[in-house]
Amino acid sequence: MKKLLQLLCLCQFLAAIKIPITLGQLNKAKKGxxxxxxxxxxxxxxxxxxxxxxxxxxxxxxYPLWKNQTLCRYLNLIGKALVLKSERPEIFAxxxxxxxxxREANAFSAPGGIIFxxxxxxDMAGNEDEIAAILAHEIxxxxxxxxxxxxxxxxxxxxxxxxxGEAIGSGxxxxxxxxxSVLDISGTLLQKGYSRGQEKDADLQAMxxxxxxxxxxxxxxxxxxxxxxxxxxxxxxFSAHPAAAKRVAYVxxxxxxxxxxxxxxxxxxxxxSVSR
Amino acid sequence: MxxxxxxxxFLAMTALLLAGKVLVVQxxxxxxxxxxxxxxxxxxxxxxxACLEIIEAKGSWFxxxxxxxxxxxxxxxxxxxxxxxxxxxxxGKKGASEEELALAAKGFNExxxxxxxxxREYDFSAVDWVMAxxxxxxxxxxxxxxxxxx
Numbered sequence: 204m205k206k207l208l209q210l211l212c213l214c215q216f217l218a219a220i221k222i223p224i225t226l227g228q229l230n231k232a233k234k235g236x237x238x239x240x241x242x243x244x245x246x247x248x249x250x251x252x253x254x255x256x257x258x259x260x261x262x263x264x265x266y267p268l269w270k271n272q273t274l275c276r277y278l279n280l281i282g283k284a285l286v287l288k289s290e291r292p293e294i295f296a297x298x299x300x301x302x303x304x305x306r307e308a309n310a311f312s313a314p315g316g317i318i319f320x321x322x323x324x325x326d327m328a329g330n331e332d333e334i335a336a337i338l339a340h341e342i343x344x345x346x347x348x349x350x351x352x353x354x355x356x357x358x359x360x361x362x363x364x365x366x367x368g369e370a371i372g373s374g375x376x377x378x379x380x381x382x383x384s385v386l387d388i389s390g391t392l393l394q395k396g397y398s399r400g401q402e403k404d405a406d407l408q409a410m411x412x413x414x415x416x417x418x419x420x421x422x423x424x425x426x427x428x429x430x431x432x433x434x435x436x437x438x439x440x441f442s443a444h445p446a447a448a449k450r451v452a453y454v455x456x457x458x459x460x461x462x463x464x465x466x467x468x469x470x471x472x473x474x475x476s477v478s479r
Numbered sequence: 480m481x482x483x484x485x486x487x488x489f490l491a492m493t494a495l496l497l498a499g500k501v502l503v504v505q506x507x508x509x510x511x512x513x514x515x516x517x518x519x520x521x522x523x524x525x526x527x528x529a530c531l532e533i534i535e536a537k538g539s540w541f542x543x544x545x546x547x548x549x550x551x552x553x554x555x556x557x558x559x560x561x562x563x564x565x566x567x568x569x570x571g572k573k574g575a576s577e578e579e580l581a582l583a584a585k586g587f588n589e590x591x592x593x594x595x596x597x598x599r600e601y602d603f604s605a606v607d608w609v610m611a612x613x614x615x616x617x618x619x620x621x622x623x624x625x626x627x628x629x
Contacts (some may be wrong), residue, residue, distance in 0.1 A: 210588070247559075248505045250587035257592060259609065260601035266607050272612070278621040287517045287619065288629070290539065292508050293557035301609040362586070378594055379588035384587075388607060412600035469626045470606045 232457055244350055246359075253313025255386045258350065262303075262311070262319065262392065267324055269304035277476035278302065281331060282318065282338045288415040291346040298345070300338065308342035308430060311392040312341040316351040325477055327429050330439035331469040332413070339409035339416075340423070347408075349401050353391035354384045401443050414462075419463050427451045500510035500533040502541070502558040510616065511549065515540035518620040523550040531558070 216362050235313035246254075283298040303309070308323035318341045320334070328334045344350060345450065358380055393398065397405075410420035430447035444450070507527050513520040523545070523551050525531070527588040531553060540552045595601045623629070 246587070253592055254587045256594060256603070256606050257601060259606045260595070260603045263602040263605035263609075264600050268608065269607065275612045276614060279612055280619060283614055283616075283619040284623050284626075290557045292517065293509060293554050295506050296610065297507075297613060299609050299612065301612065317606070377483055378591050381586040381591045383594070415629065417623075417626075456524060465579075465627050472626070 205397040246348075251351060252315040254381070254384060255313040255317055255350070255455070256387045258313040258392070259317040259319075260361075261385055262313065262330070265393070266303040266305050266319075266321075271300040271302065273476055274325070274478075275301055277472070278320065278334070278338070281307070281335050282342065283333060285339050285342055285412055285416045285418075286316075288412060289342060289346050294345070298342070308433060310337050310341050312344045312350060313392070314345070314348070314388065315347050317343065318345070319331075324426075327433075328426060328477070330421045330422070330466065331473045332464075332466075333426040333429075334473075335413060335418040336409065336420075336423035336426050339418075340405050341413045341463070343405040343408040343412065344397070347401070347404065349405070350388050350392065351396055352401075353388045353395075353397075355387050357411055358384055359384045396444060399449075402450070403453060406450055406454055410454065410457060417464075419462060419464055421458055422453045424451065424458060427454060443476070501530050502533055502543075504531065504553075504557055505559035506527045506557045509553050511543070511545065511553055513551060515542075515552045517616055518623065519552075519553070521616065523549055525553070553605055568597035 276297045278300040282298055286298045296315065298318065300318045300320070302325060303319050303321045306319045306323045306326070307321055308326055308327055309321045309462055310319060312318045318342075319340060320337055323333070328337070362377075362380055396402070406423065410423055413420045413422065426448050427450050432449055434447050482537065500563070504525050504527050509525045509527075509529075510521055511515065511523040513522055513534075525545060525575065529545065531545055534542040534550065536542075536555075537557050541555060544550045545554050575589060594605070596603050598610055
């Protein structure tokens with residue numbers, strides 16, 4: 204009986220060797236979205252969702268929501284049109300987009316796909332494609348799992364030891380790590396910002412995403428130029444992002460030939476949905 | 480008798496793993512589409528944890544068959560390659576899966592969200608409002624077509 208079980212275990216092992224054929228295909232499909240936080244543990248979809256909800260709740264305790272359902276629906280339609288062309292269209296509870304009632308020009312994304320854009324950006328945008336450009340940049344941060352990378356690696360190592368049973372964390376210890384992880388992310392989104400490399404990647408990938416969805420990638424350049432205009436007046440746009448002038452330079456360099464786009468329907472629905 | 484039942488279960492699981500073609504839905508609701516395109520007809524919504532038999536890969540999509548024998552396409556981002564953990568069904572072992580234990584230990588879960596609710600630093604009612612503003616894929620399809628998007 205024991206030998207039989209050993210043989211079965213060997214079969215399981217062989218099966219596990221066979222699985223990577225499928226896993227390889229799966230990983231190809233999910234290229235670039237795997238993340239090992241710190242060195243000890245992988246954050247799964249469900250965990251990302253719950254930490255994302257807490258980060259969003261923390262942001263919403265500081266910035267009020269603009270509960271304009273017409274505008275919110277319009278943003279969600281633009282956002283979903285973009286998301287479906289990304290490498291990560293399916294996330295735990297789907298992507299959600301909302302407007303913060305703030306005249307500051309800003310946008311940020313919580314883990315798990317809750318994306319905020321400020322009323323200041325809506326005021327600044329001249330058309331649907333410019334709003335899509337801002338959302339595409341934030342979607343790319345979610346696809347790249349940049350918000351999760353803001354969690355201090357030491358925290359993830361400690362949680363990893365709890366999860367592996369190497370140490371026992373009390374309920375309050377685990378709750379404190381959860382809260383501190385939320386603050387790591389909120390602090391990065393609202394103040395510290397991502398690295399320049401992460402921002403540049405998000406900008407360049409956003410241009411590809413815009414093109415894939417049928418939006419004009421040059422819209423990212425035009426909205427950034429507007430931000431540069433604001434910054435010349437000594438008012439910082441996108442407080443946790445690099446200076447708009449630097450972003451304009453590399454976006455301009457990466458732009459290809461502008462596609463011919465019929466904007467009539469988009470312009471009409473933009474005017475209908477965005478009241479200033 | 481009990482040993483025989485365990486052995487049979489073990490054999491069945493081994494056969495399943497040897498096929499090497501089972502993936503698990505890792506999102507709350509995955510869409511089973513008629514074509515490898517979110518704007519094609521939606522055949523069914525598949526719940527988290529469902530096992531899907533992979534028939535073939537097509538780019539970022541998988542042609543799958545669900546437990547009811549329904550075939551369709553699911554995007555790879557909705558699937559996890561964990562397969563089926565044997566730890567929960569191996570003879571003598573019971574209780575939560577390794578994944579459930581890891582999630583509970585890490586605390587990024589609903590239980591700890593409940594502990595934060597009511598605190599001034601977290602406005603979960605506003606988050607719930609945001610989550611309620613979802614749009615359906617058919618509406619996105621209309622939006623894409625009308626706006627001459629792709």
